[in-house]
Amino acid sequence: MSTPSLEEQLQPVFDEIDGKLQAIESGVYLQRQSPELTINQLAVLVNECQNKPYANLMQLGVQGTTELCTRFAALYVNVLTDLKHTLSLNSVLVLTKQKRFMSHVFEVSGYNSNRAVLKLLLNKAHEKKTKNLSENAAMVRALLLAGVGDLEPGDLVELTLENSETAALLAIGLLLDRLPLTVTGDAGRTFLLEEYNPYDALRPLEQYRALISNIWMLCSYSTSPRKHDIKKHLNNWFKRVHKVKGIQAKAVGSVKHAGNTHNKPVMAVIAETFKSVHAMYRWYAPMIKELRRDYYMVMVSMKGDVDEQSIGLFDEFIEVPEEEMNLQSVLNSCTPNIAWFMSVGMRSWGISLANLRWASLQAMSFGHPATSHSTEMDVVFATPNVYGGEGVVSENMLLLNSRVSNVAEAHKDLKLPPPAVLDDSVVCIAVPCNAMKINLGFVSALKEIERLSAKPVRFMFFPNEYGVGHLSTEKRLHSYFPTAVVARRTGYEAYLNLLNQNHLALSPFPFGNATSTVDCMVLGLPVVSMIGKEPHSRSDFDILDSLGLAEFCVADSIENYVSGVVRYINEPGLLQELRAMVNSKNFMQEHTVVDNEFSTEMCAALNWAYQHMDEVKGPRGLVLEGMGRWQA
Structure with missing residues (x-):
C-alpha cells in the first residue's frame, strides 16, 4: 500500500478551513453582512490558520493553499472596498492585528499581490482630501492593506501629520513588515522609526499590548541608525499601563521564601x-x-x-x-x-x-x-x-573579560550528521537566520556575491517562518534568488542535516547571528560575518574570535564581506583550508563543557x-x- 502524500494527509484540515471560509463567504456574499462582523469572523479563523494543524497546510505550496489564500484575499477586498461603512477604531485594530496574514495571503493567492486593489483605494483617497487622514475612508483602508514599501513618500508624510489613535495603529501596521526588501520599504521603515512617534495617543489598553510589543522587538532589525529611539515612547506606554492598573512592587525583601533556609539573597x-x-x-x-x-x-x-x-x-x-x-x-x-x-x-x-x-x-x-x-x-x-x-x-555595562566560546551547552544526545559529500560544481551557501534579519543591504551583498562568483551559487535560507508566512517569504526570496532553497521550520537535528549540505554559511548584517554560528561550528561549517558597533553586530565576531577564526571569517565593511566570500568561492583551495581549520577546532569537545570561565x-x-x-x-x-x- 502506497503512503499517502502530505497533501492527502492534510485533506481533513483543508476541509475544515474550507467549511469555515464558506460560512463567512455566505454571510458576506449572500446575506450582505456588515464589514465589522466579517472582520471579527476573519480574526478568529486567521488566528487558527497561524497555528497547528491549519498552519501545516497553509505553508505548503499546493493548489489547495493557493485556493484558500485567494478566497481569504477576496474577503479582504470586499471589506476594504466597501466605503459605505466607516470602520470603527476597533475594526482598524483587528485588521492591524491581521495585517501580516493579510499581506501573506495576497502574495500567495491568485491575486499575486495587493497591487491592483491598493491602486484603486489610493486613487479614491487622492480624489478628495480630508482635514484629518482618519476621516478619509479610502486612505485608512489603503494604509491597512499596504506594506511599508507600497506607499509614496507623500502618503507616508500625510500619515505623520496626524497624532491620533487611528494614525498610531496604521503606523504600527506598516512597521509590522518583517521583510521590506525594496528601497522604498527600507526608507519608509526608517522614516517611521526616526521621524514619527504618535504612541502617546494610544490609550493604555490591553488590546494594544501585542502590537506594541511586536514593534518594540522588530525595530532592532532595522538598518536605521536611530532605530531604538522608538523604545523610549513604547516604554512610556507600558508605564502608563502600570499606572492605570495600579501595578506596584513591594519593598525589597518583604516577601519571605520558605525554601530559602540559608537566607541567601x-x-x-x-x-x-x-x-x-x-x-x-x-x-x-x-x-x-x-x-x-x-x-x-x-x-x-x-x-x-x-x-x-x-x-x-x-x-x-x-x-x-x-x-x-x-x-x-x-x-x-x-x-x-x-x-x-x-x-x-x-x-x-x-x-x-x-x-x-x-x-x-x-x-x-x-x-x-x-x-x-x-x-x-x-x-x-x-x-x-x-x-x-x-x-x-x-x-x-559590566564588561567581562572571559571568552564566550564554550558557554552554550550542547543538546543532550545530539546526533550529528555524517560528513557531507558535496558537489563542488555548485557552491552551496547557507543563510541560517530569521527572516527579520534579512534586509535590502544584505540581499544586495548576496546578489553581488552571486554575480562575481566563477561558479553557480545556490543559497539555502532558513527564515524560521511558519504557515502561509513561509510561502510569502519564499516568494519574496525567490524573486531575488530563483534557485534558492527556502527551508521550512523543522526540528533541530533535521535543521543540522540541511545546514550540513553547504560549503559555507553567511551571517546577515547589521543584525548578526549567535546560536546559528555555534550550530555551524558544531558542524565544522565556516561562517563569514560582518562586524559593527551594536551588540547584535558583534556576536558572530565574539564567537569566531574566541576560536581564532576572526581573521579569516569577519569583515569590517560590506565591500570586504563580498570580496572575502567571493575569494573563498573562486579559490577552492582556500575554502578547503578554511573548512579544515574550522573542523580542527573540535568545537563539540569544547561545547560539552559545563563549567566555564564566562x-x-x-x-x-x-x-x-x-x-x-x-x-x-x-x-x-x-x-x-x-x-x-x-x-x-
Missing part, C-alpha cells in the same frame, strides 16, 4: 522563553547553575515557555498569568534583591516588567542583543568583543554589582571593567 530570573530545547537554555543554563551557589534562584516565566528540565534549575518557579499585563501577582510573590533579565523583548510581560523598579539591582543580558532604553534597567553584561563603543546602549566571571560581576550599587547606578553610559573590581 533572592535573585529573580526573568525567562521570556526557556524551554530546555531552546537556544536560550543552551546559553544560560551554565550561568544559572553557577549562580545557585550564592543566591536563592526564582524563575519567572509563563508556563508555556518553560518545561520541567528548565524549571528544575531553580529553587522556585513563579508563573506569569495568561493576562500578561496583570503582573501584580508576580510582584506579590517575590521581592528580589536582584532581577536578572536573560533577555528583554521576546514577550510583552518581559518588556512590561523591565519598565518597573522591582529589585534593588536590575540587570540584563543580550539574549535579545539590543538596548532596552528602560530607565529601570541598571546594567547589562557584555564581553570586550561585544562592546562597540560609548553610547551604543543606554544601560551601564559563567564564573559573570557571577562574580553580579556579586560585585550587588555590593556596589551606588557605583553601578551612576550616570548612564558607564563601562565598568573587572580589573580592580571583581577581578584581582
Whole structure:
C-alpha cells in the first residue's frame, strides 16, 4: 500500500478551513453582512490558520493553499472596498492585528499581490482630501492593506501629520513588515522609526499590548541608525499601563521564601522563553547553575515557555498569568534583591516588567542583543568583543573579560550528521537566520556575491517562518534568488542535516547571528560575518574570535564581506583550508563543557554589582571593567 502524500494527509484540515471560509463567504456574499462582523469572523479563523494543524497546510505550496489564500484575499477586498461603512477604531485594530496574514495571503493567492486593489483605494483617497487622514475612508483602508514599501513618500508624510489613535495603529501596521526588501520599504521603515512617534495617543489598553510589543522587538532589525529611539515612547506606554492598573512592587525583601533556609539573597530570573530545547537554555543554563551557589534562584516565566528540565534549575518557579499585563501577582510573590533579565523583548510581560523598579539591582543580558532604553534597567553584561563603543546602549555595562566560546551547552544526545559529500560544481551557501534579519543591504551583498562568483551559487535560507508566512517569504526570496532553497521550520537535528549540505554559511548584517554560528561550528561549517558597533553586530565576531577564526571569517565593511566570500568561492583551495581549520577546532569537545570561565566571571560581576550599587547606578553610559573590581 502506497503512503499517502502530505497533501492527502492534510485533506481533513483543508476541509475544515474550507467549511469555515464558506460560512463567512455566505454571510458576506449572500446575506450582505456588515464589514465589522466579517472582520471579527476573519480574526478568529486567521488566528487558527497561524497555528497547528491549519498552519501545516497553509505553508505548503499546493493548489489547495493557493485556493484558500485567494478566497481569504477576496474577503479582504470586499471589506476594504466597501466605503459605505466607516470602520470603527476597533475594526482598524483587528485588521492591524491581521495585517501580516493579510499581506501573506495576497502574495500567495491568485491575486499575486495587493497591487491592483491598493491602486484603486489610493486613487479614491487622492480624489478628495480630508482635514484629518482618519476621516478619509479610502486612505485608512489603503494604509491597512499596504506594506511599508507600497506607499509614496507623500502618503507616508500625510500619515505623520496626524497624532491620533487611528494614525498610531496604521503606523504600527506598516512597521509590522518583517521583510521590506525594496528601497522604498527600507526608507519608509526608517522614516517611521526616526521621524514619527504618535504612541502617546494610544490609550493604555490591553488590546494594544501585542502590537506594541511586536514593534518594540522588530525595530532592532532595522538598518536605521536611530532605530531604538522608538523604545523610549513604547516604554512610556507600558508605564502608563502600570499606572492605570495600579501595578506596584513591594519593598525589597518583604516577601519571605520558605525554601530559602540559608537566607541567601533572592535573585529573580526573568525567562521570556526557556524551554530546555531552546537556544536560550543552551546559553544560560551554565550561568544559572553557577549562580545557585550564592543566591536563592526564582524563575519567572509563563508556563508555556518553560518545561520541567528548565524549571528544575531553580529553587522556585513563579508563573506569569495568561493576562500578561496583570503582573501584580508576580510582584506579590517575590521581592528580589536582584532581577536578572536573560533577555528583554521576546514577550510583552518581559518588556512590561523591565519598565518597573522591582529589585534593588536590575540587570540584563543580550539574549535579545539590543538596548532596552528602560530607565529601570541598571546594567547589562557584555564581553570586550561585544562592546562597540560609548553610547551604543543606554544601560551601564559590566564588561567581562572571559571568552564566550564554550558557554552554550550542547543538546543532550545530539546526533550529528555524517560528513557531507558535496558537489563542488555548485557552491552551496547557507543563510541560517530569521527572516527579520534579512534586509535590502544584505540581499544586495548576496546578489553581488552571486554575480562575481566563477561558479553557480545556490543559497539555502532558513527564515524560521511558519504557515502561509513561509510561502510569502519564499516568494519574496525567490524573486531575488530563483534557485534558492527556502527551508521550512523543522526540528533541530533535521535543521543540522540541511545546514550540513553547504560549503559555507553567511551571517546577515547589521543584525548578526549567535546560536546559528555555534550550530555551524558544531558542524565544522565556516561562517563569514560582518562586524559593527551594536551588540547584535558583534556576536558572530565574539564567537569566531574566541576560536581564532576572526581573521579569516569577519569583515569590517560590506565591500570586504563580498570580496572575502567571493575569494573563498573562486579559490577552492582556500575554502578547503578554511573548512579544515574550522573542523580542527573540535568545537563539540569544547561545547560539552559545563563549567566555564564566562559563567564564573559573570557571577562574580553580579556579586560585585550587588555590593556596589551606588557605583553601578551612576550616570548612564558607564563601562565598568573587572580589573580592580571583581577581578584581582
